[in-house]
Amino acid sequence: MVYIAVMGHGVVGSGVVEVFYKNNKSIISKAGIDMDIKYILDIRDFPGLPYSDKFIKSFDPIINDPDIKIVVEVMGGLEPSYTYVKRCLMAGKSVVTSNKALVAAYGSELLEIAKNHNANFLFEASVGGGIPILRPISQCLAANEIKEIAGILNGTTNFILTKMISDGMDFKSALELAQKLGYAERDPAADVEGMDACRKICILASLAFGKHVYPEDVHTEGITNLTLEDVKYAEAWGGVIKLIGRVKKIEGGRISAIVCPAFVKKESQLANVDDVFNGIMVRGDAIGDVVFYGRGAGKLPTASAVVADIIDEAKHLGARKYIYWAPAEKGYVCDYKDMASSFFVRVKSHDKAMTLKAAEPLFGKITEAVCPDSPKDEAAFITQPMPEGQFERALASLSSLDINVISKIRVMADI
Known part of the structure; x- marks a missing residue:
């Protein structure tokens, strides 16, 4: 028997428990091993549920119980989620989470700890809810x-x-x-x-x-x-x-x-x-x-992805699924100002022709953007791709000509 602890009984946590018991026979069949939820950690009381006897208010029983092999973190936020997840992984317990903030902040560290303690750290539900993507x-x-x-x-x-x-x-x-x-x-x-x-x-x-x-x-x-x-x-x-x-x-x-x-x-x-x-x-x-x-969100779609990760971890107890990335490197993500983008620009203008004529030397070749319902005192254009830092300087120069910039929006015609 593989015992599971669920940390958090909010929207996603209650959905995880619901899906786990609703589809229990199918889930156990797919995992190839008997499983049950032993603890549900939450500071609130939930009387009248079929599983009310499983609720605890302290993390200690989860970390101290050697029978708990898989821990599901669905509390959200960074603390105490980070501390609890880290301690579970260091104890060799595999962890499933839907917590995007946790993975985005500490993913490489937690994956390294999982690797060093022969545990798994899975987080399919952290991106796209129920959409399989990771x-x-x-x-x-x-x-x-x-x-x-x-x-x-x-x-x-x-x-x-x-x-x-x-x-x-x-x-x-x-x-x-x-x-x-x-x-x-x-x-x-x-x-x-x-x-x-x-x-x-x-x-x-x-x-x-x-x-x-x-x-x-x-x-x-x-x-x-x-x-x-x-x-x-x-x-x-x-x-x-x-x-x-x-x-x-x-x-x-x-x-x-x-x-x-x-x-x-x-x-x-x-x-x-x-x-x-x-x-x-x-x-x-x-x-x-x-x-x-x-x-991309919602109680049951997200719970579906969480329970799928539970099944995966149950199949791989004592063995690692290879999901890993290295720590961050300075300069690895380039400054967005160095990247080329095309922009839509909308400005207040009493003379469209003059505005477009003034914009061309600053932005290079531009294409006038026309909207049938646009006010007469507006002009709009789309630039060719140019480094964003250069675009911002050109925009500042345009504004200095007493032309009021209303909006600027990137144009992604290649996706």
């Missing part, structure tokens, strides 16, 4: 040299943008609807400011390219400044605006990584990923583009 990258696509990964990694922001695009709702109204429906937290900053997507692209980058990537090394922008006018310009251009997390392999063994809103062509497979769904495109040298699509 296992396919490390196993199914292992023969490929991965060139880049780009995706819609946050369901809350994608829902908001879908409402802005399809229903003409402004950002504030779309956010309020997302909160009403339970898609957005009362404090939505982690979603709308891009940090959730940033943590996920860090995990994908670390796994795909072999070195740890910290969130603070990834330039991150959210969607709070987007307007309906920007959405209309994107439509007139032939695309939509999506919050994209992207990492690319570049020269010299380094990578570029960014999270930002971007114009995406309607022909892109990511353009049609709507509502709370996620889509992740992996570009390999042999396979080409592969897109993984599904619900």
Whole structure:
């Protein structure tokens, strides 16, 4: 018998227990070994549940019980999650987590500890909820040299943008609807400011390219400044605006990584990923583009991925699944200002022709962006790809000509 401890009984934790017992016969059959949940750690009381007798309020029984072979961390946050997970791995207990913040901050360290103590540390649910993505990258696509990964990694922001695009709702109204429906937290900053997507692209980058990537090394922008006018310009251009997390392999063994809103062509497979769904495109040298699509969050989709990792760890007790990346290296993630990007720029202007004429010497060849409903005192254009540092200097020069810049959004026509 393999005994499991679950740390946390919130949305995901309760889902894990629900899925484990609902599909128990199938799960045990797939694992090839009897399993049961022995402890559920939570400071709250949950009377009246079929498994209420399993609740504990202290971590001590979990770490001190030699029968506990697999520990599931679904508490979230960095502490006490990090301390508990580290202690479990050092004790030779395998760990499953859905905690993206934990993996993004301490992934390389925890993988090293797991390796040194013949344990496994799996975290499929930390990226994309129920969408299988980490296992396919490390196993199914292992023969490929991965060139880049780009995706819609946050369901809350994608829902908001879908409402802005399809229903003409402004950002504030779309956010309020997302909160009403339970898609957005009362404090939505982690979603709308891009940090959730940033943590996920860090995990994908670390796994795909072999070195740890910290969130603070990834330039991150959210969607709070987007307007309906920007959405209309994107439509007139032939695309939509999506919050994209992207990492690319570049020269010299380094990578570029960014999270930002971007114009995406309607022909892109990511353009049609709507509502709370996620889509992740992996570009390999042999396979080409592969897109993984599904619900990126939610109680049961996330629990599904967690329980799949439990099955995997039960199959590999006493043996390691090889999932590993090296510690971070200074300079490994290049400065985003050195990377070339194309931009959509919208400005206040009483003379469009004059504005476009003034912009061309600063930005090089530009293409006027036209929107049928645009105000008469606006001008907009799209630049050719140029280093972002150079673009920012050109933008500052444009502003010095008493031209008011309203918005600037990257254009990703190649994904």
